Amino acid sequence: MKSTIGKGIIMAYSSGILKYRVTIYNKVAKDGFGETTQYEPVITVHADETWNKGVKSLREGSLDAMDVVIFRMRWNNYVTRDSILECMGKRYQVLSLHQDRQENIVQITAQEINK
Numbered sequence: 001m002k003s004t005i006g007k008g009i010i011m012a013y014s015s016g017i018l019k020y021r022v023t024i025y026n027k028v029a030k031d032g033f034g035e036t037t038q039y040e041p042v043i044t045v046h047a048d049e050t051w052n053k054g055v056k057s058l059r060e061g062s063l064d065a066m067d068v069v070i071f072r073m074r075w076n077n078y079v080t081r082d083s084i085l086e087c088m089g090k091r092y093q094v095l096s097l098h099q100d101r102q103e104n105i106v107q108i109t110a111q112e113i114n115k
Helices: 054-059 063-067
Strands: 003-005 009-011 020-030 036-051 068-074 084-087 090-100 105-112
Touching (some): 036 084, 068 084, 068 090
Antiparallel strands (some): 003 009, 020 036, 020 084, 036 068, 084 090
16 A cells, blocks of 8 residues: 655555554663663654454463554654653553664554553
């Protein structure tokens, strides 16, 4: 479902499926030991959110994957493996990250952070 718009820009996702607002937080402060102590919001993007189905988790034997979410968004250089994502009041830690600049996509597997 790719279409070329403008000067050779490939749009991998139509705007209709990117229906959630996701805020990306990145590390900003370090203490005297080099440990990160704070995260700061960098940018808010549109994304699609898909929950990992419980049946799939049980079939794969990963009971701890019940709170795993897949986020899909257009390519950006703000999200990293150390980022925290916030969507609809919940925060998520990035587990895996797939960025493809040529296809103009970012796919992130993340796990909900319990407060």
